[in-house]
Amino acid sequence: MEKQRKKQGLAFVLALGVLCLTEAAFAAETAKSTAAPTKTMPVVEVKAKGETPPFLSDVSGTKIYAGKKTSVTVLKEDAPALSNNNYRQALAKVPGLLVSEETTPLVSLGYRGLDPHRGQFIQIMKDGIPIHADMFGYPEAYYTPILQSVDKIEFIRGGAGLMYGPQPGGALNYVTKMPRLDTKFSAYSENIFGSDQYFSTYEALSGTVGPAGYHAYIHEREGNGFRQANSDYEVISSGLKVALFQNTDTRLTFFYDEYHEKHGEPGGLTRAAADSDRTSVTRFNDRFRLERYYGGLILEKEFSDTTQLDARVYGGHYRRWSKRQRGGGFGTLPTGATSNSNDIEEQDFYNLGFEPRLRHDYELFGETHTLTAGTHTFFSHAPRVDERGASPTAETGDVRKVAERDSAYFSVFLENLFRLGKLKVTPGVRLEHFWQSIEEKVNLDKTTVPLADESTFDFVPLFGLGVAYEVSKALEVYTNFSQAYRPKIFTQAVPNGTNQTVNSDLEEGKSWQYDAGLRGQPLPFVNYDMSYFILNFDDQIGTVGSSVENVGDMRTHGLEFAWEADVIGAYDFFAGTEHGQTLGALAPFMAMTFMDAEFNAGPNEGRQPQYAPKYNVRFGLNYKWRDRVHVNFLGTFLGRHFADDASTPNREIPSYKVWDLTAEINLLKNAFDTFDLSIFGGINNIFDEKYFARVRSDGIDPAYGRNVYGGVKVALG
Secondary structure (H helix, E strand, C coil): CHHHHHHHHHHHHHHHHHHHHHHHHHHHHHCHHHCCCCCECCCCCCCCCCCCCCCCCCEECCEECCCCCEEEEEHHHHCCCCCCCCHHHHCCCCCCEEECCCCCCCCCEEECCECCHHHCCCEEEECCEECCCCCCCCCCCCCCCCHHHEEEEEEECHHHHHECECCCCCEEEEEECCCCCCCCCEEEEEEEEECCCEEEEEEEEEEEECCEEEEEEEEEEEECCCCCCCCCEEEEEEEEEEEECCCECEEEEEEEEEEEEEEECCCCECHHHHHHCCCCCCCCCCEEEEEEEEEEEEEEEEEECCEEEEEEEEEEEEEEEEEEECCCCCCCCCCCHHHHCEEEEEEEEEEEEEEEEEEEEEEECCEEEEEEEEEEEEEEECCEEEEEECCCCCCCCEEEEEEEEEEEEEEEEEEEEEEECCEEEEEEEEEEEEEEEEEEEEECCCCCCCCCEEEEEEEEEEEEEEEEEEEECCEEEEEEEEEEEECCCHHHHCCCCCCCEECCCCCCEEEEEEEEEEEEEEECCEEEEEEEEEEEEEEEEEEECCEEEEEEEEEEEEEEEEEEECHHHHHHHHHCCCCHHHHCEEEEEEEEEEEEEEEEECCCCCCCCCCCCCEEEEEEEEEEECCCEEEEEEEEEECCEECCCCCCHHHEECCEEEEEEEEEEEEEEEECCCEEEEEEEEEECCCCCCCEEEEECCEEEECCCCEEEEEEEEEEC
């Protein structure tokens, strides 16, 4: 019943939104003949001379990327239809990012030795809007967009992401699909079946009527997972985007998203159990649920060809709920008297944010320079309630802990791109103001110390500098240096565990990063990007015994390399032939990171930071023929590493290699000028590699073995 009500509610929201949109558009169309003529909006994106994917242009809208290390993945171009939000494939061409794989719908992304859990050290955004539960107090992205709704994924490396947030892991931005401009109505349907009772459906409507464009979707996927029990999951998601005046100098985009997700947590395994039977289970009653309701408004206003304003207002409610049986250890079944009870945790996040950005181009000394400035304001109210259930399956229980948590954030940032011939210099500054307060109302575990009532304020100025020099059309040299910081999160400011204390001189983590590299497109069929990086992260916060304190300084350095070439295009170029028109494009690609990371101070001195393998290599082959056939063969190789900063033996992750094959065939292309029909499918982990990429406190989370899927896509209009 609960599932049915959710589906009905989501369908109602979409139907109501599309109905209102249609009526508004009809009224606008009726009044069109009497309306004043509108000004045609110039192209928003300002591309750098010679700019080509997979790099972001020097200036795009109100954002400056000159002198920064960036990547952009256009999902439709870079991979055939993906299934189940497979990030190993979606981010295959992005060097540096580490996917800490799991078989739930949740996602964990690491970067240069930073903790990957829910991408908490990366500023993760959707259309430029942060999507963490709380930007700073609880910066975990339990929600990520459905990849079918995403047009492209942008990644701005390390400190180069300074203009988008202070997180040391950089900025990852999902750019979602906009309403179609070329039709009043179009429909799209995608249905997939796969191993372990996997099923996914995605339905979308898109078009533009008069001044109003709309894009609406609804998605559901579910499966039983490969574990023996309690590995089922279900996702129900929907979204509505309405864009007004898309072809004028003022564009308004309204959006609303809902996301409901639930899954079992079958529990971790010991190494011996994972090697003998990766399908075994140690937790039969642990469950997780997530709800997210978010909406907002994006204004894009061009005052002239040289001045543009973007403003985003967003907010909503984010609810995280879990229940976990007590009495278990690392990879072991719950035992003892405590196993007859469970811990039930609910955290709610009520968020509101506002971010205006202004870009202005101006002339000085015969060159055109670009200034961008803005502010970001964010408020969060995040109550937390912990209960103790009277049985392993209890949904409610006796209240043991209640805390009121609030945060407020205000930043001011400014960047200026100076152009001096072929030299581009981009200094930037970001002034961070962060208030956080936590008041414990109830904590039955604290019998000898008073309840916490803490308030803190941090002011942190951050600086950055990007430099790029265009040696030729085929070669650009770039370098970037930026600072970042990591404030105390809620559970570090006031620990929730029994008898935990906070060191009186606890400092926020501070980091700086440096990138230097070469990139370009020397010929039409090849592009490359290679760089050297250093990440220095001081005063990391962690736990030593029962004390939360600064646990050490980390230094990571290494090489990143990305390359792609079309071999048929290369032959045509040098031989003067046109085989590409008949044979298509055959493009091998590589994305490699070689890294050396070590703690150079603190309790973990001399140890390797978590999720920092010596190598993280992906390479593959991408074949496309006339927009009718698309095949991708991908290999992923990761070196041995650890899942904690202490290099604990049972947290070791051995090296592994995984191969994936995906393909899509368009059977009917624009049939009757309106209809497309495609079939697609894939084999993940073709050679059934027995590996794991994630270890939690309850044990090893084994990765999926060989699994297959197949589906049909239908497009109308």
